[in-house]
Amino acid sequence: MKHTIALALLLILGFFLTYLLLVAVKSRRRRSSQLALLPGPPGPSGWPIIGNLLQIIGKAPHRSLADLSRVYGPVMSLRLGSLATVVISSPDAAREVLKTLDHVLSGRTSSETVRAFGHHDVSIAWLPSTSSRWRLWRKVLATKLFSRERHKATKSVRSKKAKELITFIIERGERGFSVDIARACFITSLNVISNVVFSIDLGGYDPRASTELQDSLSRMMKIMGKPNLVNYFPSLEFLDIQGIRKEMKVCSERLFQIFQGLVNARIAERSSQTGPRDALRGDLLDSLIDLIQEEGSEVDMNDINHFLCDLFIAGTETNSTTVEWALAELLRNPEAMANAKVEINFIVGPNRYVRDSNLFEFPYLQAVVTETLRLHPPSPFLIPRKAESDTEILGYPIPENAQILVNAWAIGRDPSVWENAEQFEPERFLGRDIETIGKDFEMIPFGAGQRICPGISLALRIVPLMLASLIYSFEWHPKNVKKEVVEDLNMDETLGFTLHKTKPIYSDTLEKAYNYFY
Structure with missing residues (x-):
């Protein structure tokens, strides 16, 4: 019985990892095609599937990203799982995002907890600013x-x-x-x-x-x-x-x-x-x-x-x-x-x-x-x-x-x-x-x-x-x-x-x- 349960768990884990790999490959291809014409923001290389998650995980990711930005600059590219992510770490870059390009970058990335009760469709924090x-x-x-x-x-x-x-x-x-x-x-x-x-x-x-x-x-x-x-x-x-x-x-x-x-x-x-x-x-x-x-x-x-x-x-x-x-x-x-x-x-x-x-x-x-x-x-x-x-x-x-x-x-x-x-x-x-x-x-x-x-x-x-x-x-x-x-x-x-x-x-x-x- 124990062997059967262990085998089932291994099969589930194998399926899960395979699924993650397919998602990651698909995401990476899409991201690569998007950035093929011009060099994107600099950033650290990441691991397969998880990207740069291990470099920021912990109770102080703001500090980890600040340390990385000192190396790669105030506009830095990361891959957090399947998400192509850009980190802004200077006043000039923030002005670009929050003022100059506000009309293009005013959309929201919603978390699972927000989507769980439909908050992203109704909340003032996530509604499009044009609505x-x-x-x-x-x-x-x-x-x-x-x-x-x-x-x-x-x-x-x-x-x-x-x-x-x-x-x-x-x-x-x-x-x-x-x-x-x-x-x-x-x-x-x-x-x-x-x-x-x-x-x-x-x-x-x-x-x-x-x-x-x-x-x-x-x-x-x-x-x-x-x-x-x-x-x-x-x-x-x-x-x-x-x-x-x-x-x-x-x-x-x-x-x-x-x-x-x-x-x-x-x-x-x-x-x-x-x-x-x-x-x-x-x-x-x-x-x-x-x-x-x-x-x-x-x-x-x-x-x-x-x-x-x-x-x-x-x-x-x-x-x-x-x-x-x-x-x-x-x-x-x-x-x-x-x-x-x-x-x-x-x-x-x-x-x-x-x-x-x-x-x-x-x-x-x-x-x-x-x-x-x-x-x-x-x-x-x-x-x-x-x-x-x-x-x-x-x-x-x-x-x-x-x-x-x-x-x-x-x-x-x-x-x-x-x-x-x-x-x-x-x-x-x-x-x-x-x-x-x-x-x-x-x-x-x-x-x-x-x-x-x-x-x-x-x-x-x-x-x-x-x-x-x-x-x-x-x-x-x-x-x-x-x-x-x-x-x-x-x-x-x-x-x-x-x-x-x-x-x-x-x-x-x-x-x-x-x-x-x-």
């Missing part, structure tokens, strides 16, 4: 969520949620418990967004009683961050070897049921109202329901589900990991921490809490956030792009359907652009408007061009507010964080859904709150 649906969602975001008027109307929400973050840490400390800072900031970001959208909290700080939406989001982002064989060999998608497609479908259905319940409850609430229209809550959900109920509207509940999925996934872990990296860098640089604390204390005063309205009075803190984004962009490769037709980048021919990876991590550390590129020096950004990020292509943590992250203005309010609250409220000395973090302030990173610290920062039992009134 009317994409323009509609960008307009909704620009007018109903990220406009100056909406930021002003919701500033009290952000201030309240930042205060709740500090209160939670204090209460846990008084009971003798430490807090995972990134997780706590994740919940704060989640509740800011859920209040702007639904006017309610959808996250809970207590890990024993976390909410269903919180669990679904966390699980989806964990799945999205897993290495996935199918992303490099799309022809194997039907096999679902790692079970990722099935798991993602379950999580997305669960998330969409939550959204559907919230929408249905609001529609019922609106139907029962007898007062004037201005009695509505005026949050984003009311605007989305108005959009669905418009006569002749092309938007349905499926569109709303995917739109909300984009909002919550893009606006939670990206913010919390940035706060954690900023805090880690400040702990490693006591002088910078002292400068930030003096500035915040001077503006806020004693026995108060940091408000959203204080943020524009913190130039040094804003510089800390900008320097953190330069060194630690949440998504080091942004969202992969795809060439819609044959084109050229800095004189190198790029074939149609090639995947384009923009290494934002490498660009932010380019020594030809940044003096002391590897050092944390917030002073370099003093006097520079934080909202110019992405416009000069020297650092592009939010992307650039017409596909720049539409939520940049909200992120640049939530992150500084949480960070300022943490700096102001507590004395961040070595005694206030766990011993294993303090000894060498381990800065190892792991690339999952975002680029996060391998070892999280925890607050230890806090002996006292500092300057915080509660």
Whole structure:
């Protein structure tokens, strides 16, 4: 019996390898014919079938590709499995991709996790930038969520949620418990967004009683961050070897049921109202329901589900990991921490809490956030792009359907652009408007061009507010964080859904709150 099973496994493995070989040969022939007329971008030679995967595999592919780009140049050609891939690693090359050739290179390469629940066909992040649906969602975001008027109307929400973050840490400390800072900031970001959208909290700080939406989001982002064989060999998608497609479908259905319940409850609430229209809550959900109920509207509940999925996934872990990296860098640089604390204390005063309205009075803190984004962009490769037709980048021919990876991590550390590129020096950004990020292509943590992250203005309010609250409220000395973090302030990173610290920062039992009134 054992021999029979072993033989069957060998036959399956042989079939699998043969299939991979045929796919690879076919892909290589197609790629060779595409590049036959002109020499393509330089790049390392790869192995049969797998190409250059072994040269980048691991928890820090952004570093591996940055190292290779120092050898082969800022426009580098790779083969990742069956995907012809071009890696961009300089501001000039990024400007070509994200601005000059944006109309040709604005397509998207979708991952298996995105395709698993049809997100690539509906999501604003993957819709063609030429489509009317994409323009509609960008307009909704620009007018109903990220406009100056909406930021002003919701500033009290952000201030309240930042205060709740500090209160939670204090209460846990008084009971003798430490807090995972990134997780706590994740919940704060989640509740800011859920209040702007639904006017309610959808996250809970207590890990024993976390909410269903919180669990679904966390699980989806964990799945999205897993290495996935199918992303490099799309022809194997039907096999679902790692079970990722099935798991993602379950999580997305669960998330969409939550959204559907919230929408249905609001529609019922609106139907029962007898007062004037201005009695509505005026949050984003009311605007989305108005959009669905418009006569002749092309938007349905499926569109709303995917739109909300984009909002919550893009606006939670990206913010919390940035706060954690900023805090880690400040702990490693006591002088910078002292400068930030003096500035915040001077503006806020004693026995108060940091408000959203204080943020524009913190130039040094804003510089800390900008320097953190330069060194630690949440998504080091942004969202992969795809060439819609044959084109050229800095004189190198790029074939149609090639995947384009923009290494934002490498660009932010380019020594030809940044003096002391590897050092944390917030002073370099003093006097520079934080909202110019992405416009000069020297650092592009939010992307650039017409596909720049539409939520940049909200992120640049939530992150500084949480960070300022943490700096102001507590004395961040070595005694206030766990011993294993303090000894060498381990800065190892792991690339999952975002680029996060391998070892999280925890607050230890806090002996006292500092300057915080509660």
